[in-house]
Amino acid sequence: DAKTTQPPSMDCAEGRAANLPCNHSTISGNEYVYWYRQIHSQGPQYIIHGLKNNETNEMASLIITEDRKSSTLILPHATLRDTAVYYCIVRPGGGANNLFFGTGTRLTVIP
Amino acid sequence: GAGVSQSPRYKVAKRGQDVALRCDPISGHVSLFWYQQALGQGPEFLTYFQNEAQLDKSGLPSDRFFAERPEGSVSTLKIQRTQQEDSAVYLCASSFPGHGTDTQYFGPGTRLTVL
Numbered sequence: 001d002a003k004t005t006q007p008p009s010m011d012c013a014e015g016r017a018a019n020l021p022c023n024h025s026t027i028s029g030n031e032y033v034y035w036y037r038q039i040h041s042q043g044p045q046y047i048i049h050g051l052k053n054n055e056t057n058e059m060a061s062l063i064i065t066e067d068r069k070s071s072t073l074i075l076p077h078a079t080l081r082d083t084a085v086y087y088c089i090v091r092p093g094g095g096a097n098n099l100f101f102g103t104g105t106r107l108t109v110i111p
Numbered sequence: 112g113a114g115v116s117q118s119p120r121y122k123v124a125k126r127g128q129d130v131a132l133r134c135d136p137i138s139g140h141v142s143l144f145w146y147q148q149a150l151g152q153g154p155e156f157l158t159y160f161q162n163e164a165q166l167d168k169s170g171l172p173s174d175r176f177f178a179e180r181p182e183g184s185v186s187t188l189k190i191q192r193t194q195q196e197d198s199a200v201y202l203c204a205s206s207f208p209g210h211g212t213d214t215q216y217f218g219p220g221t222r223l224t225v226l
Contacts, residue, residue, distance in 0.1 A: 034214075042219055042220075043115070043202050043204075043217030043218050043219050043220050044154065044202070044204075044217045045217070046214050046215070046216060049214065085153075087153060098144055098146075098156035098159055098167070098170070099144075099146075099154070099156070099204075099215060100156070101153030101154050101155070102153050103152065103153055104153055
């Protein structure tokens with residue numbers, strides 16, 4: 001069953017910030033928010049994850065609302081190589097659990 | 112370091128043939144997952160191993176699908192008597208469960224085409 005809702009597609013100008021939204025209104029207290037992306041003909045690539053605090057790494061920032069019902073993935077300076085399908089996934093902690101991908105958001109970075 | 116590798120990258124089979132797809136996980140990763148990705152869809156879970164034990168095979172679509180990981184490292188996904196609906200990309204992921212939760216790292220996938 002789908003636990004997240006994402007827009008099917010978005011465009012972003014090269015060099016600008018890309019803000020990808022995700023709704024997860026039924027998230028449980030022990031569930032993490034994960035983001036993966038899949039560039040054409042490649043396997044999914046891990047981007048970032050968080051529980052309730054905002055997170056930042058070398059690839060992106062993850063902003064989670066205080067009620068945890070939604071989040072935003074931010075790519076600060078989008079490049080053409082960031083064109084991909086981005087998946088927002090919620091999954092419980094406590095060990096290995098399979099990922100439910102859904103259909104994701106197709107981000108197109110425009111020159 | 113070396114990531115997850117899969118072979119072959121492309122496989123064409125005639126309907127009714129058996130195929131075997133190989134996954135080499137990241138060294139030391141305890142958990143191994145197989146996913147199936149149909150054209151235009153997100154990956155869907157097939158099965159999960161912890162070391163050599165297959166702990167979840169709830170996603171395998173039929174008894175023609177069989178997976179093994181006999182020594183807790185390399186895994187093979189076997190599909191018997193392939194059908195056209197088996198055409199998809201088969202993805203393998205591995206992880207090392209840590210505190211809280213684990214991150215799965217994916218291989219490039221094997222694209223299976225059944226004619």
